[in-house]
Amino acid sequence: MMNHLCGIGQSSSSLIGLICKKHTLNLFQFSSHRGIMNLCKVSHHPIRHLKDAFLRSSVSDHDSDMYKRASLSLYESLVAFGKGWATYSTGTAKQYHQIGGAANFRQTEPFSLILPRNIGNKSTKKKNDAESTYKILGSGMILLKNYLSISDQVEIVNICQEVGIGPGGFYQPVFLSGAKMKLQMMCLGRNWDPQTSSYTRYRSDGVQAPSLPDTLVSLVETSLQESCALTKSKDEIPLMSPDVCIVNFYTTTGRLGLHQDKDESPDSLRRGLPVVSISIGDSAEFLYGDTRDTQKAKKVLLKSGDILIFGGKCRHIFHGVQSIIPYSAPLSLLQKTMLRPGRLNLTLRKY
Template sequence: MNAELFPLETDLSIADGAWLLPGFALDAAAALRETVEAVLTEAPLRHLHTPGGQVMQVAMSNCGPLGWVSDARGYRYQALDPLSGRPWPALPPLIAGLAREAAARAGYASFDADACLINRYLPGNRLSLHQDRDERDFSQPIVSISLGLPATFLFGGLTRADKPARLTLRHGDVLVWGGPSRLRFHGVLPLDDSEHPLLGRQRLNLTLRRAA
């Protein structure tokens, strides 16, 4: 059975303050892809370097008033794209509105993202366990929109030693976590190689946060 043709209809509580909304973005997926492609013409994907000098596997870009960057100076948000020296592309209303609706459905009213990180995963790419700690306001949730190939998402605890749960995130799924779960460790296992009918051999992930 194709999970995208017959998505789960029930929201799933995965931890206190964390919800998986299966297929929440499915109806908007084609429009989201076009919107992201337009953003990437202004701010192309790039492979950032960690403060220690390693090249990140996942290619990234941003839209919104603030963008997340990493280099020898550390992890941070900034208003200008370091490649162009210009402001990041504006946060498209389609993406902002969808994130706001998902957050409200998960119990977080009035979510107003000012940063959207765009990640592109190719087969074999992974994201190691980490916390999102570069934001100033931890009272706001994180909203993660998945498009393209499915991924195994690791959702851990508040320490790196806690064994993470494994969640399959499919095309159109939205994950929201905040409150007691806001600082949980999370990551993505290496992406399996297959072909998605809309996005081909890739996964796009849009992660929206309130950074300032």
């Protein structure tokens, strides 16, 4: 058992000592939350395999009731705190932790966009549908204000909720460094892997990306046609039919650093095929610019129902979300959907 946990050549009594030595901890310090998570990272094995190993280690190395109790306590703490690294399904642990890399796992409970009916969401914004306007932010970059009606937004929330709680639905992505993205994500059409910065048909948990709904494809095609009419040029914003949608949900503390969307196919990038970003829920302070320097970046407020498009010469801009504005979602949207506090963002593009 211990050889299986620690790797070939490790003795069955060395697990606790190995981990404690690695992190300069004694047994009781090691039973802290940080120590528990470090053990999960190092062992790469399901928590359920550790109980016997801990007991054997405590008996063979420290033949005392005190250490045996400490080992059992540590095992129980692992079960309580370690669910982010190993989950259970019909008695078998499913691991999404990749040895040598960070975890990119699916939550044990599906993430829901919708609040229970007895909780509710606060909003001080009572505006319903408003007249649609637009603002040109650059060559190939346009903001369609209030483009989506409340009924359109409700339909999109319902689509994302239905798909998001099923296979291939929302999860919290993790970079190869181990840093967790401050959002929930799901991909439609193709999966985007933050650890490899590439598109694949399947996620790291083996689930294929759900298909892209025709409703979203039609919405993008229509918004692009109208944008071309507004800019009076088809060259600034090329037309396209999307085959990928990355759906992100930011809580009110969520954010996303400045980055470029550059993982699509070389042909798509060369042609400057646009990214179409749909905002629903709480407003977001959106940053964009020619460099990753936040001090030099421009800022625009994206509200519920807005569609931001950037393609052509602006296709490779750096962009990100600086903050989410709490209680800024339209009240009628919340009443009709029970959308939880935060921002639902769909970015559609052509791979």
